[in-house]
Amino acid sequence: MTFEIKINDRTAWVNLLGQNGNLLKVEVDGKIYQVDLLHTSDGTFSILEGGNSYNIELVPGKQPKKYTAHTLYNSYDLTIIDAEARYLINRKSNGTGKNSKTISSPMPGKVVKILVKEGDVIKAGDTAIIISAMKMESEYKSPSDGIVKKVNVAAGDTVQSDQILVELE
Amino acid sequence: MNHIKKILVANRGEIAIRIMRTCREMNIGTVAVFSEADRTSLHVRYAEEAYCIGKAPSSVSYLNIEKIIEVAKIAQADAIHPGYGFLSENARFAERCIEEGIIFIGPSPLVISQMGDKIKAREVMLEAGIPVVPGTRKSLNSLKDAMVSAKEIGLPVIIKASAGGGGKGMRLINNASEINKGLMGSRSEAKSAFGNDSVYIEKYIVSPHHIEFQILADQYGNVIHLFERECSIQRRHQKMIEETPSPLMTSELRDEMGKAAVKAAKAVNYTGVGTIEFLVDGNLNYYFLEMNTRLQVEHPITERVTGIDMVKQQIKIAEGQPLEFAQGDLNQNGHAIECRIYAEDPDNQFMPSPGKIHKISEPLGLGVRTDGYVYEGYDIPIHYDPLISKLIVWGDTREEAISRMRRALYEYKITGVKTSIKFMERIMNNQNFIEGKYDTHFIENNQKQLLDNKPPEDCEDMVIIAAYIDYLDKISRAQDNHKAFVPAQSRWKKLSYLNNF
Numbered sequence: 001m002t003f004e005i006k007i008n009d010r011t012a013w014v015n016l017l018g019q020n021g022n023l024l025k026v027e028v029d030g031k032i033y034q035v036d037l038l039h040t041s042d043g044t045f046s047i048l049e050g051g052n053s054y055n056i057e058l059v060p061g062k063q064p065k066k067y068t069a070h071t072l073y074n075s076y077d078l079t080i081i082d083a084e085a086r087y088l089i090n091r092k093s094n095g096t097g098k099n100s101k102t103i104s105s106p107m108p109g110k111v112v113k114i115l116v117k118e119g120d121v122i123k124a125g126d127t128a129i130i131i132s133a134m135k136m137e138s139e140y141k142s143p144s145d146g147i148v149k150k151v152n153v154a155a156g157d158t159v160q161s162d163q164i165l166v167e168l169e
Numbered sequence: 170m171n172h173i174k175k176i177l178v179a180n181r182g183e184i185a186i187r188i189m190r191t192c193r194e195m196n197i198g199t200v201a202v203f204s205e206a207d208r209t210s211l212h213v214r215y216a217e218e219a220y221c222i223g224k225a226p227s228s229v230s231y232l233n234i235e236k237i238i239e240v241a242k243i244a245q246a247d248a249i250h251p252g253y254g255f256l257s258e259n260a261r262f263a264e265r266c267i268e269e270g271i272i273f274i275g276p277s278p279l280v281i282s283q284m285g286d287k288i289k290a291r292e293v294m295l296e297a298g299i300p301v302v303p304g305t306r307k308s309l310n311s312l313k314d315a316m317v318s319a320k321e322i323g324l325p326v327i328i329k330a331s332a333g334g335g336g337k338g339m340r341l342i343n344n345a346s347e348i349n350k351g352l353m354g355s356r357s358e359a360k361s362a363f364g365n366d367s368v369y370i371e372k373y374i375v376s377p378h379h380i381e382f383q384i385l386a387d388q389y390g391n392v393i394h395l396f397e398r399e400c401s402i403q404r405r406h407q408k409m410i411e412e413t414p415s416p417l418m419t420s421e422l423r424d425e426m427g428k429a430a431v432k433a434a435k436a437v438n439y440t441g442v443g444t445i446e447f448l449v450d451g452n453l454n455y456y457f458l459e460m461n462t463r464l465q466v467e468h469p470i471t472e473r474v475t476g477i478d479m480v481k482q483q484i485k486i487a488e489g490q491p492l493e494f495a496q497g498d499l500n501q502n503g504h505a506i507e508c509r510i511y512a513e514d515p516d517n518q519f520m521p522s523p524g525k526i527h528k529i530s531e532p533l534g535l536g537v538r539t540d541g542y543v544y545e546g547y548d549i550p551i552h553y554d555p556l557i558s559k560l561i562v563w564g565d566t567r568e569e570a571i572s573r574m575r576r577a578l579y580e581y582k583i584t585g586v587k588t589s590i591k592f593m594e595r596i597m598n599n600q601n602f603i604e605g606k607y608d609t610h611f612i613e614n615n616q617k618q619l620l621d622n623k624p625p626e627d628c629e630d631m632v633i634i635a636a637y638i639d640y641l642d643k644i645s646r647a648q649d650n651h652k653a654f655v656p657a658q659s660r661w662k663k664l665s666y667l668n669n670f
Contacts, residue, residue, distance in 0.1 A: 054631045133521040
């Protein structure tokens with residue numbers, strides 16, 4: 001079963017060539033690995049490859065084909081691209097790409113102040129909204145020049161991570 | 170003497186648990202208070218009793234004096250421990266406790282208000298003969314006042330808020346032309362942060378060390394110090410790493426500063442646990458900076474090298490017991506370091522990172538302690554401090570302590586939220602830190618190495634394999650037909666039957 005897996009900005013082809021219990025032969029982008037892989041049901045992976053011991057923690061994302069993986073020093077965002085995912089990506093061409101017409105907060109927090117209102121002309125880099133979390137205030141800036149189409153939140157609101165706060169036109 | 174039977178801890182998070190731990194050891198009942206956002210916080214689960222005191226914002230919960238007093242009476246707590254932050258340095262709170270016949274575990278309201286006013290504190294220390302950073306003795310009245318004082322003291326100077334804390338209302342002045350703007354800025358910031366716009370000027374000490382002395386004082390005038398803590402590793406006036414002994418310290422200077430700290434505490438008739446903060450310059454001149462009339466975040470490193478439980482001492486002093494030891498009985502044994510683990514992203518301008526904890530593995534082994542409060546599945550609220558844990562290690566020497574800290578940081582894994590663990594590792598590998606050559610500008614002076622997030626390992630392909638296997642696993646569970654793949658989680662158990670490849 002071959003799949004495409006997107007890891008951060010790279011897309012890799014993966015295929016399982018053989019299996020004997022926890023010993024697997026896997027091909028990643030043409031490179032063949034023989035690994036000894038064990039994992040718990042909640043995503044703690046131990047992989048031995050070429051004498052090296054790797055510990056990986058796989059955290060399922062909000063959508064079933066998305067993961068965040070943590071190694072000792074790094075974190076990776078992964079997406080499994082199967083036929084269904086490819087269809088969805090093809091259908092809306094900007095599928096997983098970053099939208100430059102919205103402003104969102106990468107973390108949950110509370111809206112302190114909104115500096116724009118609907119109809120305002122905004123320039124790339126202008127601060128549109130201030131969110132506070134854990135006693136720290138962060139300013140969120142417009143990703144592009146445009147007109148404010150919609151403001152989805154009000155001062156004092158609690159927001160979730162990646163919630164769209166301001167839409168631009 | 171009052172024997173304390175039940176303590177209400179007017180705080181949350183790690184410090185609330187830290188205090189309750191000692192209460193358990195002393196067979197004292199524990200009462201937690203919590204805001205609506207903290208129902209699932211570990212301090213609520215750890216305590217024997219817990220009461221909700223209001224909505225999430227601390228102004229209507231952890232800072233609500235009357236509500237906390239009311240709960241103390243309902244629960245029949247005979248004492249209140251304020252922890253640090255929140256109401257710990259609020260003289261009015263201490264006063265209200267006394268009025269209601271509840272023991273406030275801390276110094277008298279008079280001392281709290283005296284030391285909370287920085288101009289007043291400087292005045293008291295000057296009178297007691299403690300060296301104070303050169304500066305104005307009174308609050309500044311006008312720009313002309315400020316100009317004259319700045320000239321007298323000599324530039325650079327720093328304008329500070331009298332009611333200040335946490336770096337708010339502070340302005341560095343390098344040129345006389347900046348005084349006007351600095352004065353106005355400092356005033357307005359102080360006014361909005363503390364409701365008090367009184368400011369003063371202090372000489373700016375170039376490349377200072379922030380070194381503090383822990384003191385203990387009973388109700389009978391006995392005062393001792395428990396040596397120093399080096400707290401110069403700071404970011405935006407927030408401490409990140411503390412250690413004791415200080416790499417800068419000499420035994421003569423320790424002796425002298427310790428005596429000054431004891432004298433400072435005696436000058437205000439201090440009781441309980443307190444901290445005298447000093448600035449020390451490159452020539453080992455020291456100056457009184459301020460006094461903290463509460464338990465400090467970094468108290469565990471002092472506990473580790475002296476073997477004395479600071480919270481237990483606080484409780485005993487509050488009960489009216491005399492100190493059980495004299496200065497001569499105390500030793501600094503080995504070296505202790507604390508790293509503060511914050512829920513923030515060091516690779517993204519230290520942006521706060523609240524959210525759900527996916528997994529935690531805590532470091533263990535010889536000489537390691539963690540004081541934390543988060544657990545797997547716990548959602549860190551957005552309303553409070555980003556401190557989630559303190560990692561404290563002890564070693565026979567500074568070198569051993571650093572190696573042990575590196576090892577403990579390697580073991581410490583928290584996923585689901587971003588933490589400062591990575592950043593701490595980079596500090597432990599920084600040559601200047603290893604050599605003990607640092608001052609309060611350490612983070613900015615070593616930015617290049619500290620903010621370098623070049624991946625030190627390359628196992629991307631292994632990560633891809635893990636995700637691939639997990640996905641195959643999901644598919645084979647969803648479909649009955651799993652010819653392509655044998656479900657994996659059972660293989661962990663079957664380890665002993667496995668054949669070779």
